[in-house]
Amino acid sequence: MVQVLICCFCSPTFFNLKRKTITTSSSSSSTLHSLLLLSRFQQQQPPNTKTFSTSSSSSSSLSLSSYPAHPLRRPPFSHVRVEMTNSPPGTAKALPDDTKRVNLVVCFGEMLIDFVPTVGGVSLAEAPAFKKAPGGAPANVAVGISRLGGKSAFIGKVGEDEFGYMLADILKQNNVDNSGVRFDPNARTALAFVTLRADGEREFMFFRNPSADMLLCESELNLGLLKEASIFHYGSISLIDEPCKSTHLAAMEIAKKNGTILSYDPNLRLPLWPSPEAAREGIMSIWDQADIIKISEDEITFLTGGDDPYDDNVVLTKLFHPNLKLLLVTEGSDGCRYYTKVIGIRF
Numbered sequence: 001m002v003q004v005l006i007c008c009f010c011s012p013t014f015f016n017l018k019r020k021t022i023t024t025s026s027s028s029s030s031t032l033h034s035l036l037l038l039s040r041f042q043q044q045q046p047p048n049t050k051t052f053s054t055s056s057s058s059s060s061s062l063s064l065s066s067y068p069a070h071p072l073r074r075p076p077f078s079h080v081r082v083e084m085t086n087s088p089p090g091t092a093k094a095l096p097d098d099t100k101r102v103n104l105v106v107c108f109g110e111m112l113i114d115f116v117p118t119v120g121g122v123s124l125a126e127a128p129a130f131k132k133a134p135g136g137a138p139a140n141v142a143v144g145i146s147r148l149g150g151k152s153a154f155i156g157k158v159g160e161d162e163f164g165y166m167l168a169d170i171l172k173q174n175n176v177d178n179s180g181v182r183f184d185p186n187a188r189t190a191l192a193f194v195t196l197r198a199d200g201e202r203e204f205m206f207f208r209n210p211s212a213d214m215l216l217c218e219s220e221l222n223l224g225l226l227k228e229a230s231i232f233h234y235g236s237i238s239l240i241d242e243p244c245k246s247t248h249l250a251a252m253e254i255a256k257k258n259g260t261i262l263s264y265d266p267n268l269r270l271p272l273w274p275s276p277e278a279a280r281e282g283i284m285s286i287w288d289q290a291d292i293i294k295i296s297e298d299e300i301t302f303l304t305g306g307d308d309p310y311d312d313n314v315v316l317t318k319l320f321h322p323n324l325k326l327l328l329v330t331e332g333s334d335g336c337r338y339y340t341k342v343i344g345i346r347f
Contacts, residue, residue, distance in 0.1 A: 103230035105145050105263075106180070108155045108251055109138035109238045110213040111171075112190035113163050121198040124205055134170050135192060136213075137235050137267045143174045153225050155180030155251065157216040157244075159189035164212065180222035184212035204271050214241045218250045226254045231292075233263040236283045240272055252289060261325075264290035268299050276302075288321045294328040295319070315339060 114135035117127035138154065145152040154176055158164030160183040167189065171178040190211035195203050208214060216238075226232065232255035238248040252262060266283045273279035280303060287293070300309035300319065307314040309329070320327050320339055327339040 103151065104177075104225075104228050105142070105150060105152045105231040105233055106155060106225050106229035106255075106260075107138040107142040107152060108232065108234040108248065109136065110190060110235070111136040111139035111154065111156050111158055111167050111181075112192055112211070112213065113167070115191065115193045117195050120196065122195060123197050124193050124195050124203050127195060130193065134167055135194075136190075137237075137265060138233060139167070139171070141233055141265070142171065142176045146175045151177075153177035153180055153222075153229075155216075155222055155225060157182045157184055157212045157220070159183065159187055159212040160185040161189055163189040163191075177225065180225050182216060182220045184215055187212040187215055190214075204269065206269075206272060208272070210241065213238070214244050216244045216247050218243070218247045221247065221251055221254075223254065226251055226260070227258050229255060229258070229260045231261045231263050233265070235265050235267040236279075236286075237267060237269060237272060239282045239286070249286070252286065256289070261291045262289055263292040263294075265294045266299055266303075268296075268302060287319075288323065291323070291325045292328070293319075293324060293326070294330065296330050297332075300329065312339075 112135050114133045115130040116133060117124070118129045118131055119127065122128075136156070138156070142152040142154045154171055158167055158181065164183055168178050168181045168183075171181070188207075188211060190213050191207040193205040197203055232252065234248065234252070238244045256262060264286070268279065268283070270276060270279055273282065283303065295303070297309035300315065301307065304314055304318050307318070309315075315327065315329065316339065325340060328336055329338065330336045
C-alpha cells in the first residue's frame with residue numbers, strides 16, 4: 001500500500017505565514033479527512049534540518065480535481081513522504097513508497113444516528129420518510145482516515161442500545177479501533193434529524209436530553225489510546241455539557257503532555273448551545289491549544305462577529321494564533337484554502 005503522507009516542518013522561529021489554495025471537487029469534510037492523513041507535523045524542527053520552502057506564490061493553486069466526490073475513498077494519486085535532512089537548501093529526500101510509518105489518529109467526541117429524508121430538497125416536516133445513517137463528525141473523521149489507509153481510533157460514549165452497538169460495530173467493520181467506546185445503560189444513543197432544504201439551508205433537530213455521548217466521564221477514558229496517538233482530533237460539541245466537557249479537557253491535557261498534535265474542528269451546531277454567545281465562548285476557550293484547526297467560511301463569520309471570511313487579514317489577525325501549525329478553511333465544493341508557517345512539500 002502506498003503511504004499518502006506529506007511532512008510539513010514548521011519551526012517556531014519562522015512566522016512568515018503562507019496561504020495556499022487547494023481546489024477539489026470533494027465535499028468540505030473530505031478535505032479534513034485527507035489532510036489529517038496527508039499531513040504529519042512536528043512540534044519543533046529537528047536539529048541540522050534545512051527548511052524547504054515552496055516556490056509557489058500565494059495565489060498558486062494545487063489542483064486535486066481528480067479526487068473522487070465520495071469523502072471516504074482513497075484518492076487516485078499518491079504522494080511521497082518528505083524527509084528533511086541536512087542537505088542543500090531547496091532539496092528534499094523522498095522516501096520510498098513502501099516505507100512504513102504508522103501514525104495513530106485518535107478522534108474524540110460524539111457518535112450518533114443521523115436520520116435523513118429519503119428525498120432531497122425538503123424540510124424535516126415535508127419529508128415523506130427518513131433513513132438512518134451513522135453520524136457524528138469525529139467518528140466520520142476516524143472512518144475516513146481508516147478508509148484512506150491510515151490508522152485511527154475513536155473515543156466516545158453511546159447508549160447500551162441497538163443503535164449504540166450498531167455504531168461500535170460500524171467502526172470495527174471500517175478498521176477503526178473502537179476500544180475507546182463506552183456504553184451507558186441509562187442513556188440512549190444520540191439521534192439527529194438533518195436535511196438540506198431547497199433554499200440551500202440546513203435544518204437540524206437533535207434528541208439529546210441527555211444522550212450517552214454527553215455523559216462520558218474522565219475515568220472512562222482509554223489512556224492507552226491517548227498516549228499512543230500521534231494526532232488527537234476533536235470538535236466543540238463535547239464542550240457543551242458536563243461531565244463530557246471536563247473529560248474532553250482532560251483528554252486534551254493528556255495528549256498534549258505526550259507530545260501529541262491537537263487537531264480541532266469546531267463543527268458549529270448552534271441549536272445545541274444555550275446561546276450564540278455561549279457557543280462562541282466555548283469554541284474559542286480551547287482555540288489557542290490546537291496545532292491544527294479546520295473551520296468553514298460560515299464559522300469564520302460567526303467567530304469574528306460578522307467579518308468577511310475571504311479576507312486574509314481577518315483570518316490571520318483574529319484566528320491564526322502563534323502556536324498554530326495549520327489553519328484550514330473549507331469552501332464547500334470549491335475545495336479549501338490553508339494558512340501555515342514555513343512549509344516543505346514534495347509531490
